[in-house]
Amino acid sequence: MNGRFSVTYHVRSDTAGIEARARGIAVEQSVEMPIEAIDDDAVLSDIVGSVEAIDPVGDGVFAVRIGLAIDTVGDDAGQFMNMLFGNTSLQDDVVLWDVDMPAVFAGPARGLAALRSRLSVTGRAFTGSALKPQGMPVEKMAALAERFALGGLDFIKDDHGLADQRYSPAAERIPAVAAAVARASRTTGHMTRYIPSLSGDLDSMRGQLRLAVDCGLDCAMLAPMIAGVSALVRLRREFPDVVLFAHPALGGAARIAPELLLGKLLPAFGAGGAIFPSFGGRFGYSPDTCRRLAANARGYDALPIPAGGMTLARTAEILDFYGPDTMLLIGGNLLMARERITEEAERFARAVADHPHG
Amino acid sequence: MNGRFSVTYHVRSDTAGIEARARGIAVEQSVEMPIEAIDDDAVLSDIVGSVEAIDPVGDGVFAVRIGLAIDTVGDDAGQFMNMLFGNTSLQDDVVLWDVDMPAVFAGPARGLAALRSRLSVTGRAFTGSALKPQGMPVEKMAALAERFALGGLDFIKDDHGLADQRYSPAAERIPAVAAAVARASRTTGHMTRYIPSLSGDLDSMRGQLRLAVDCGLDCAMLAPMIAGVSALVRLRREFPDVVLFAHPALGGAARIAPELLLGKLLPAFGAGGAIFPSFGGRFGYSPDTCRRLAANARGYDALPIPAGGMTLARTAEILDFYGPDTMLLIGGNLLMARERITEEAERFARAVADHPHG
Numbered sequence: 205m206n207g208r209f210s211v212t213y214h215v216r217s218d219t220a221g222i223e224a225r226a227r228g229i230a231v232e233q234s235v236e237m238p239i240e241a242i243d244d245d246a247v248l249s250d251i252v253g254s255v256e257a258i259d260p261v262g263d264g265v266f267a268v269r270i271g272l273a274i275d276t277v278g279d280d281a282g283q284f285m286n287m288l289f290g291n292t293s294l295q296d297d298v299v300l301w302d303v304d305m306p307a308v309f310a311g312p313a314r315g316l317a318a319l320r321s322r323l324s325v326t327g328r329a330f331t332g333s334a335l336k337p338q339g340m341p342v343e344k345m346a347a348l349a350e351r352f353a354l355g356g357l358d359f360i361k362d363d364h365g366l367a368d369q370r371y372s373p374a375a376e377r378i379p380a381v382a383a384a385v386a387r388a389s390r391t392t393g394h395m396t397r398y399i400p401s402l403s404g405d406l407d408s409m410r411g412q413l414r415l416a417v418d419c420g421l422d423c424a425m426l427a428p429m430i431a432g433v434s435a436l437v438r439l440r441r442e443f444p445d446v447v448l449f450a451h452p453a454l455g456g457a458a459r460i461a462p463e464l465l466l467g468k469l470l471p472a473f474g475a476g477g478a479i480f481p482s483f484g485g486r487f488g489y490s491p492d493t494c495r496r497l498a499a500n501a502r503g504y505d506a507l508p509i510p511a512g513g514m515t516l517a518r519t520a521e522i523l524d525f526y527g528p529d530t531m532l533l534i535g536g537n538l539l540m541a542r543e544r545i546t547e548e549a550e551r552f553a554r555a556v557a558d559h560p561h562g
Numbered sequence: 563m564n565g566r567f568s569v570t571y572h573v574r575s576d577t578a579g580i581e582a583r584a585r586g587i588a589v590e591q592s593v594e595m596p597i598e599a600i601d602d603d604a605v606l607s608d609i610v611g612s613v614e615a616i617d618p619v620g621d622g623v624f625a626v627r628i629g630l631a632i633d634t635v636g637d638d639a640g641q642f643m644n645m646l647f648g649n650t651s652l653q654d655d656v657v658l659w660d661v662d663m664p665a666v667f668a669g670p671a672r673g674l675a676a677l678r679s680r681l682s683v684t685g686r687a688f689t690g691s692a693l694k695p696q697g698m699p700v701e702k703m704a705a706l707a708e709r710f711a712l713g714g715l716d717f718i719k720d721d722h723g724l725a726d727q728r729y730s731p732a733a734e735r736i737p738a739v740a741a742a743v744a745r746a747s748r749t750t751g752h753m754t755r756y757i758p759s760l761s762g763d764l765d766s767m768r769g770q771l772r773l774a775v776d777c778g779l780d781c782a783m784l785a786p787m788i789a790g791v792s793a794l795v796r797l798r799r800e801f802p803d804v805v806l807f808a809h810p811a812l813g814g815a816a817r818i819a820p821e822l823l824l825g826k827l828l829p830a831f832g833a834g835g836a837i838f839p840s841f842g843g844r845f846g847y848s849p850d851t852c853r854r855l856a857a858n859a860r861g862y863d864a865l866p867i868p869a870g871g872m873t874l875a876r877t878a879e880i881l882d883f884y885g886p887d888t889m890l891l892i893g894g895n896l897l898m899a900r901e902r903i904t905e906e907a908e909r910f911a912r913a914v915a916d917h918p919h920g
Contacts, residue, residue, distance in 0.1 A: 232844070234695075234723070235694060235696060235697070235723070236694060236695070236723060236893075236894070237694050237695055237721075237894035237897055238894050238895075238897070238898055240898070241894060241897040241900060242695055244695070244702065246697065247695050247696075247697035247698060250697060251695060251696060251697030252695075273697070275727060275728060275729060276697070276723065276725075277727075278728070280762045280763075280766070282725075282762060282763070282785075282788045282789060283726075283727075283761055283762070286722065286725070286785065286812065287723070289812060290722060290723075290785065290788070290812055291722075291811060291839075291870075292814075293811070293812050293814035294813065294814035294845050294846075294870075295814070295845055296814070296846055336593060336594060336595050337594070337595055337600055337602070337605050337609060337610075338592075338605075339593070339605035339608060339631070340602055340605060363594060363595075364594075364644065364649075365592070365593070365594060365644065365645070367634075367635075367636055367638060367640075367641040368636045368638065368641075369635075369636045369641075370633060370636070371633060403638055403640060403644075404638045405640070405764050405792035405793050405795070406764035406790075406793065407796065427648065430640045430643050430644055430790060430791070430792075431792070432763065432764075432789045432793060433788070434763035434789070434790075435763050435764065435790060435793075437763070438765070453644050453648030453649060454643055454644065454647060455651065455652065456647075456651040456652065456817060459814070481652050486590070486653070487653055488654055512649075535594075536596050537596075539595055539596070539599040540598070540599045542599060
């Protein structure tokens with residue numbers, strides 16, 4: 205018996221019903237059967253979830269803290285997600301709000317600190333942009349990457365829509381873009397990092413990542429809510445020198461608090477960079493959610509990466525809000541410059557470098 | 563250029579804003595950048611999503627049909643989920659409602675028809691129960707399975723909470739339960755199937771499934787929304803004789819219509835059995851949702867499996883509703899019988915066998 209970890213749910217309920225509802229969640233997320241049918245004393249004492257606290261948080265919502273047995277998790281991130289929210293995700297009065305993380309998920313092998321040291325970037329935020337649109341052939345994608353990199357950006361990532369498509373197969377795209385970025389980096393003297401997007405099942409992602417490492421890359425991105433969080437843990441273990449960036453795709457986060465899912469869980473499983481839709485863009489997260497999400501990520505030495513409709517005009521505002529331990533990811537807005545992309549990327553890099561950080 | 567497939571979203575909007583919002587989704591789910599920054603004609607004509615229809619469905623909600631390029635998917639189920647709902651899952655005014663499935667995802671290798679033939683069960687629904695609570699040692703779990711099987715049930719599945727825990731490691735549980743169920747089957751003469759739950763990453767699930775096959779099993783369960791849908795596709799390809807059952811765990815957090823996610827997408831990716839929380843139990847799906855979900859699953863030769871708080875007392879009602887091409891999964895309610903579990907399982911099997919199907 206290893207003890208318990210605490211999970212907090214936000215539950216819509218009236219005051220009269222909340223205690224029974226809380227017990228219901230504790231049972232659903234542990235033994236998932238009527239307690240009175242259990243005849244094993246060890247299960248009753250060690251495994252059945254316990255209600256640790258119930259606190260009203262206003263508007264007919266209660267914060268319910270449940271203690272779950274660490275032994276139920278084994279050491280698998282997927283099973284951890286299952287214990288946190290497997291069945292309860294199907295009940296729409298409950299939001300998974302927060303978790304006191306058990307020590308088994310220790311964070312990225314390489315994260316923010318490694319990025320600062322590898323890129324020799326100190327005292328300022330990182331800059332990044334994205335390769336899109338998907339549908340372009342490999343040569344065009346590589347040429348775009350080169351023009352971005354000539355502007356002196358720190359990171360150029362694949363759009364998360366780039367997978368293994370016939371118009372741009374991963375096996376051709378990764379080496380071509382890596383070579384283009386390396387060429388530009390030799391010109392600028394700044395070692396811009398290319399972050400390829402991994403797709404498919406574990407075998408496929410593993411093959412793409414091996415290819416990336418063979419091309420001299422030390423960063424890669426995956427979407428753990430599509431790929432499965434266990435795949436993230438496995439890649440972290442097999443490629444400890446690679447900084448893994450988590451993309452939020454399919455992370456819905458409607459009923460899992462984004463600051464928990466994107467800011468805490470994915471970094472704990474091994475993401476050294478946490479991409480998330482920032483307030484003020486095309487997505488609906490509030491400034492408070494974004495601030496907490498970024499703070500959670502940094503707590504795991506993971507780089508917070510606000511994205512999703514960021515613009516060059518907002519650079520100062522975003523940097524003031526997030527501070528230097530951040531990557532600013534501006535995609536579509538830079539692409540608007542079309543033939544002047546290198547100059548626009550330069551302007552972006554300069555704006556970040558010149559921003560006073562108090 | 564292979565043409566397009568259509569995706570329908572339900573979007574909350576006022577009438578004045580819906581056209582722009584629909585175009586926004588078409589862009590977000592395809593090129594994810596400003597159209598005016600795209601200088602590639604092929605991308606503009608072949609890749610950018612197109613708004614095919616907008617129809618009000620009442621209560622300030624519109625059905626928006628978007629055409630997406632089949633080429634963007636490659637043949638990966640994860641990338642398909644990404645194209646369907648990757649970024650838009652993060653926008654809370656949109657529900658992924660339905661998809662005209664492209665032919666690349668062809669359904670299970672073995673499903674309902676194989677189960678009918680293997681178990682020699684015709685003209686009636688299947689019966690199943692679940693091994694729980696987790697926390698019990700392997701011998702106790704095997705003994706429980708044997709008592710269930712002696713009652714003549716068709717299927718005994720692992721609870722989805724059973725993973726690879728120290729109190730019941732998969733490598734010990736699978737052979738022990740398989741042997742216990744086989745022993746009982748020799749006594750009853752009815753070849754009850756044990757459905758082990760697979761957990762962990764692809765390597766881990768693959769190892770567990772290989773072990774299961776070595777133990778003579780031909781069924782297994784996984785939770786594709788935790789494991790990653792690409793892993794389901796891979797296991798389907800590598801183990802074409804195994805009927806794969808999809809558990810809905812973590813499937814509720816995203817705003818995807820259950821009849822689509824559990825009834826259509828997971829079967830299309832390879833699930834031959836689709837477990838879902840039925841109306842009238844502990845979960846909130848409506849009878850209409852459940853009926854559509856079951857019909858969708860059968861369209862892929864997948865067995866619909868209503869569960870989540872089913873009881874013996876409701877057998878007739880549930881059978882009348884779902885008809886014979888169904889597995890009735892009664893877990894906790896059977897376990898309430900404690901030392902009389904075999905008799906209760908017999909009563910359940912008899913009730914289903916005796917039910918008149920029109």
